[in-house]
Amino acid sequence: MSEAPFYLTTPIYYVNDKPHIGHAYTTILADVLARYHRSLGEPTFFLTGTDEHGQKVQKAATERGITPQEQCDTTVVRFQELWERLEITNDRFIRTTEPSHKKVVQEVLQDLYDRDLIYKAEYIGHYCIGCERFFTAKDLVDGKCPECNRDVAEILESNYFFRMSRYQDWLIDYIQTHPEFIQPAFRANETLGFLRQPLGDLCISRPKSRLSWGIELPFATDYVCYVWFDALINYISGIGYRQDDELFRKWWPANYHLIGKDILTTHTVYWPTMLQAMNLPLPKTIFAHGWWLTGRDKMSKSLGNVINPMDMIAKCGVDAFRYYLMAEMSPGSDASFTEAGFVSRYNCDLANDLGNLTSRVVKMVLRNAGGVIPRPGELNDDDRELLDAVRAATREMPEAIHAMKIDQGLDSALNAVRAGNRYLEKTAPWTLAKQGNTERLHTVLYCTAETLRRISVLLQPVMPRKMAELRRILGLPEAECETSRIADLADESNVLSGLAMQDSEGLFPRVLIEVEDTPAAAEAPKPAAKTPASQKSEAAPEGVQLINFADFSRVQLKTAKVLEAEKVEGADKLLKLQIDVGGERRQLVAGVALYYTPEQMVGKTIVIVSNLEPAKIRKIESQGMLLAAKVGNELRLITTDGEIASGAGVG
């Protein structure tokens, strides 16, 4: 087997975040990969950790009246405990507040500064006193604070910049000549698309007056290092860069940086240019995975549809949770997380196929072979067919792992399990027992047990606890239960015969779906529990949602008279209207410019939604919405049949 070292990382998670399924998925994926590579006999190093500097930590600490470091120390355990619970076997957990990391960051900064790769520049910033926040010119709306719409103060600010722009052409060339560098391939295209625009220099500092919780710039002690520059360096500071050369040389460059697709640019643009500036080789592959969706929406806290990993673990256990995440998503694309899908996969793959196969073998060995795994006789074609199916899975699993197609590897393993159930059906050991055909019976029981043993090895990286339990059931010595290596499966000597099989309550007991299961609801992806807002009405046919009168009454429709109308500068679909609503003057922005000229609008009586919350369109406030009928390329205003006072209620 390969002796090449294998180094992989997850992003470091922001310590102030609450762990959610996105964190859990990335980390479990990394853990599964790490375990597989160890299982294949490769020296492996798996790094994860937390990003602990920045505004949010500082703010949270201030609110709680503790130091930022204390804030980090109390929140970091949320990740550490979850990883322990999820059986994560990272070799190191790096925190960006560790002295060793800070030292490395400072040395890198000093080195780049000495080589004129970091420089100081001044620019105008905009500060909102009310919000206590800075904005760039681009952020402002009508020259005002985008948050509170108040005036902002212009402040001359200085910061330090990394000369990222000079690496643009080099990076484009590198990405084009290294197809394995950014995976999946379409993410490389995305990065190249980003690089078609001129690449600016990267601001890497914040004045301490604005942000004090960070790593001090060694050449400018009134500044701290800002976000990514500090965080990205963890990938090398965590394995001994500028601390232990031998260690660093052993692991760098990384085989994989696993990331979510949301932080693609930082990893495929910022980080490579930083490494190039440091004269370090680039990681072999940056792999961006997709997101877990519930129904149609991205899982996010703001949508309130986060599935708490812990909830699902409580239901079926950590191993099943890991299995589901790995089997259900093809790494790279998005996938849906539904409770129904979870339970279905658990019952089908784990309970019915694997758990049940185990149970069948256990019961027959206990009943028909005195509880001891028997010695096989001559193998016939059926036996060889089964063992070949297992060998195929043993071959396909490493291929799948190296191609980052874990879902397919698991499918191969499950195919071997199904072959086991098929084999029992074909050889019918229960009949052999009745016939007293002991030799054949023993051979069949042995082959099935051996199949289970090998499958336990193939699936151990995904389900470490349950596969250890399976190995215990097979009577393997305790020392061999917790760890196993695919690399050892090449040796096919008979290790099971003579072992005392242990009875089992059931490896994966079936679970019942608790959710109410109308046929339609079972088919459609279920929204996660507790998403009242997204639940569509169930009575309405074909997606039309019925509302009751009370719902309708909430919408206030009124007549209005158009007083003035003008085109919105730089927008070809919008008109800005001044209207009269029963004596009240309002401004309204309407997307009707393609159908009505401003002159046509003036004097018209229109119908508006008068209690719609104001919104900004093209930075212009719109206080309501006019009604119009539209089909295809035609649009007609809704107006009244004859004159009526403006401000009249419509209903």
Added chain:
RNA sequence: UGCGGGGUGGAGCAGUGGUAGCUCGUCAGGCUCAUAACCUGAAGGCCAAAGGUUCGAUUCCUUUCCCCGCUACCA
């Protein structure tokens, strides 16, 4: 509006320049060792649409339509 992703049998998803595959579901049958499980068989797809490249495309190219995310001149 722009960028990105996607449209494959009832559902969820793989996949490949050369007879279209998996899981679930459905229907029929079998078995009874087993976790109301397991096994066999069947039905069900012109791989979104139209062009093009090719000896040949679901797979490559172009255009169109639809869906999703972000975005936007939806409000």
